[in-house]
Amino acid sequence: MQADLEELRITQKELENLSGLEVSEVFMGGAWRPSIIRNPKRLLSFLMTEVFTFGLILIFCLPIGLIVARSFGGLTGDASSAAQFLQVSFGVSVAIAFLWNLYMWQKGKSLKLLAHLLDEVDKHNEIIAAVDVIDELGAIKNSTISLIDRGEVLAALTATRESLVCALMTEKILRKHKRFIARRHELFSNIETSLVTLQHLRVTSQADEYGQLLNEALQIGMSVHQEMKQDI
Amino acid sequence: MKYFAVLITLLRDRTLFLEEIRQGIKIESKIVSLLISSSIFFAVYGAIIGANSSLPQVISSAVKLPALYLITLIICLPTLFFFDILFGSTLAFNQYAALILTTVSVISVLLFSFAPVTLFFLVSIRDYEFFLLLNIAIFALTGLIGVKLFYQGMQFVTEANYKTFKSREPLVKLDKTEDTPEDFVPVKDAIPVEDKSQKMRTKLLQFWLFLYALVGSQLGWTLRPFFGAPGEPFQLFRSEIESNFYQQVIRMIFTVLGFQ
Known part of the structure; x- marks a missing residue:
């Protein structure tokens, strides 16, 4: 990627600095990004995270449940008590996983504006990637592909980048002083x-x-x- | 997978990883990634050791082995955190969690790296006693390496914090409370307050590692069986609840010495 294009890209590190939250393709500040539904790769990553999280909850719930049930005499060693124990443990694990998702959803609701801005940043970065591809194609000898007015495109991208950065900073300030603003x-x-x-x-x-x-x-x-x- | 990328970063550049933990960079994502990746590695190794017995034992051990390491960590973490902050540590709870998880993750990776060896002996030699002994050796070796790395990691993080503290505020305080003429000793003899806390925290860390081993071994005993004794039907747990790991060890020593 050419240096001028590289400068226009909004990197993940920059995004985290501007928003003050951890941002990835699936998460934003400990909540799901709504765009995961639209992107198959992100959806897969989301589903994998769900599976791993449920597995992790099971890993904690089953042995702790085992120790507690044994201590209180709930497990006598026969098959029926073991089956009952497994049912209860699974039920508790499902309930914890559900509550965790509910929490993430609630948290995501308060970050709606940020989610929208992050999607716009993704689009901006995609355009830059497209310009880079055109540049690379144009660099091939005898190639007819090139941007008609690269300077104008870059100027437009610079303006987009600036407005996105401003929007992200504004969103951060609004989010930080949310309670204050709500009480205006x-x-x-x-x-x-x-x-x-x-x-x-x-x-x-x-x-x-x-x-x-x-x-x-x-x-x-x-x-x-x-x-x-x-x-x- | 991003979870494994975090673990690879830890393995490749541990100093950078520890420095990031010290500075509090992306702690939450580090904790989640290390939790998930180490659980998977432990589960794989657990499944292999359970394969010595039956399919239900495979599933049971795949859940029990990660639980053994992670629950021990949860049980012991508050002790380390509160004692350390009492002796002047400035790290947050999640930083301690991330630090201990690096140890657990290293142990899980080491165990996973032994998986082909264990699998080979499982397939080639159907000897329960030998398999048990082999795994005890592997668990001991990986545990020792993990604990050694954790000890070094904690020293690195707390010393780095101390250096930051030193550069911010030079410390020269005499190890006396009253102003008497004997207090005017050369500067090189003066013991900085922070040095004393550092020594205390090191002792505390050694004590904590002993506690961690104590809790871990007892929890391992409570969650038995991991291997599944040959010729016996699958058991989710062993029925004798009253015994403990240490009693069993003493009994075994007595048996070996011919007292029983």
Whole structure:
């Protein structure tokens, strides 16, 4: 890949820096990427992860279940108690796997915007890969294939890259301050209330002793200042 | 597969891998990858040792062997973490988990590398006692190498942390609490506080490794059988719950010495 194209690519490391989350083809910040359904390779990777995860849950659940069941006398050594134990252990494993998926789905819901942006980044990188292929084909002697205006294409890709980077940074900030932003109506009303209170305080403070002292101090300061100005 | 790529990175460049753990780079994905890849390797080796008996034993051992290593890790991990942070460690819980998983993964890979040898002896010599002995030797060897690498890894990570600490804030504190004239010793004799913590953590690590071996051997005993005794029907577990690994070892020694 030519250096100018390489610079335009948004790498995984850059994506992780910009989003502040671990990003891969299947995961984003510990949640599934919705694009796995559209891509067969990613779907396969997702299914493999599901199988491995269930296997891992079984590896933990079965022996722990065995130890617990033996300690509480649930396993007597006959076939029926063993079958019952296996059924319960499998049931618990399925339940844990289901809860894990539910958690991932819930987490993914809060990262919808990021998922969309990541898909756009994928498209951008695919275009760069396509331009690279055209470049390679064009490098062959007597080849008729070449980009008509490479400069313009690169300018367009640069603009896309910049807007994607901006969007990713904005999304990160919005995500970080999600709770704060969600409370904006409450915050605005709080600020308004505070302002009214302040105005009220200003009016009342003039009447009390503290306000009087403040006013006096201010007048002294002003007169000193005036005196000094006259002297100069 | 990305899971195996992480494991290959660990095997090829352990120093870089440990440095990444120390800096907290991609810890979650490392943990998941090491968990999955080591489980697969253990399961394969477990299936081979179970093949000495019957098909249900193959399945049973394929689940039990990864469980033995991973559950031991889960049981012992909080002890190491809390004791270490008590003595000044700055690493997070997931960093400790990743560090211990590197050991378990190395053991799993070593066991997997012995799989063809074990399989060869399984097929060529149908001798239960020899097969048992061979596997004990393999488990002991892989375990020792894994523990040695873990020990080195922990030393590397904590020392690297100490160096970072040193470069940030030079430490020269006398090993006395009161200001008496004897406290004014040459700088070379002064013991930095961090050095003392480091020594303490090393001792703690040695103690923890002993604890890990203790828990692992007892759990292995509880989860028996892994091999399946010849001529006996498949058993999901051995019925005698009251005995333990150490009693059995002492009994075996007595038997060998002719006291029983």
